Amino acid sequence: MNRTRRLVTAALLTSSALVAGLAESRFPLPFPGMRLGIANVFSLAALVSLGPAEAAVVSLGRLVMAFSLGGNAIAFACSAGGLALSLPVMTALYKIFPKSLSVPAISVAGAYAFNIGQLAAIAAIMRTHTVFAYLPPLLLAAAATGYAVGRTAEWIADRVKL
Amino acid sequence: MKRYDPALYAILALIFALSCAYVPLAGRGGGEMTIEVVRDGKTEFRAPLGDVPEMLEFRGPEGYNAISSVEGVRMVSADCPGGDCIRAGTIKNAGESIICLPHRLTVKLTKESASEMDAVSY
Numbered sequence: 001m002n003r004t005r006r007l008v009t010a011a012l013l014t015s016s017a018l019v020a021g022l023a024e025s026r027f028p029l030p031f032p033g034m035r036l037g038i039a040n041v042f043s044l045a046a047l048v049s050l051g052p053a054e055a056a057v058v059s060l061g062r063l064v065m066a067f068s069l070g071g072n073a074i075a076f077a078c079s080a081g082g083l084a085l086s087l088p089v090m091t092a093l094y095k096i097f098p099k100s101l102s103v104p105a106i107s108v109a110g111a112y113a114f115n116i117g118q119l120a121a122i123a124a125i126m127r128t129h130t131v132f133a134y135l136p137p138l139l140l141a142a143a144a145t146g147y148a149v150g151r152t153a154e155w156i157a158d159r160v161k162l
Numbered sequence: 163m164k165r166y167d168p169a170l171y172a173i174l175a176l177i178f179a180l181s182c183a184y185v186p187l188a189g190r191g192g193g194e195m196t197i198e199v200v201r202d203g204k205t206e207f208r209a210p211l212g213d214v215p216e217m218l219e220f221r222g223p224e225g226y227n228a229i230s231s232v233e234g235v236r237m238v239s240a241d242c243p244g245g246d247c248i249r250a251g252t253i254k255n256a257g258e259s260i261i262c263l264p265h266r267l268t269v270k271l272t273k274e275s276a277s278e279m280d281a282v283s284y
Contacts, residue, residue: 032246032261074263093170100165112174122263127203130188130259130270134250135181143174 001050010046010054017042017062022069033078033118033134034141037111037149044090044107044153052091059083074125081121082114089113103157107150111142189257193275197235200268211235211271224265235269237262 001009021039029035039062047055063083067076090110093101115138122131197214199207201222211231217238218229227247228239234252237260247262259270 028249030249032244032250097166101170102164102167105164105167105170108174109170112177116177122261125263126200126261126266126268128200128259128268128270130257130268131261132181132184133188133258134261135184136178139178139181143178 006050006054010050010057013042013046013054014058014061014065017058018065018069021062021066029141031134031137031141033115033138035145037114037142037145040107040110040114040149041153041156044103044110044150045157047090047094048103048153049157052095055091056087059087077121077125078118081124082118085117085120086110086114102150103154104147104150107153108143108146111146111149112139115139115142185255185257187257189255189271189273191256191273191275193273195256196272196274197229197231198270198272199229200270202266220267222265222267227262227265227267229260229269235260235271237269240265 017039020042024036024038027036040059043055043059043062046058060083063076063079066079067073087110090106090113093106093109115135119131119135119138123129195211197207197209197211197218198205199218199220201220206220206222207218214231216230216232218231220227220229225241226239227237230236230238234254236252237247237250240247240262242262242264244264247260247267250260253260253269253271256271256273259268261268
């Protein structure tokens, strides 16, 4: 894949992630902090079809743009805390075990890491660790949403021939 | 399903099991069930659950919260835009908490007695 094509693909995935994230925020799930994580479909697609650097660009680019388009500071801090853990986890798993881990499995691990990082950010803001009591229902949901997100990312990377 | 997938899922299941241990561990203590309201790291209110009125109201620099303590503790009203604390539902066990992030308010149930608290604080 040449340089221009990589650049355009990464830009396309970032804008898709941004729109998906904004659309998703209109439909909150019943438990606070629970998300479908559709935006992560595009970060994962970037990871498997382009590489770790592009995956980071898609995730962080989406984070900054979502904030500049009217997101609030708390949501930004939570997402930043989540990404600070999930990006390294997914990148490391993908780089170290490229042949022996499936994309859905890496996605579930990333979803777990995201939720833990998000609660760590909240714990830092609130100056109390009691927020970790929220973790079990969040992780339970993350197993399902992370798997679905991983399958979708795999499908997109495969079918769309990024 | 690839070769190492089961191993990764096993690790994640372990992390989930550990997360389930948080509430019982945080809820340890020999005292009676106590409600504690913390704002920005400082305890603003603390009383045995049996002694508090059915409705508690808190006003802070960021906003207003109302807490009901009938059959468990839940946030009934808050003037934040999100309403996450209201959707958090009812808590009944020591170690559980409700977080109002925009107002930096935490409502938690604890069985730590005052003497155990002192031992930690001083």
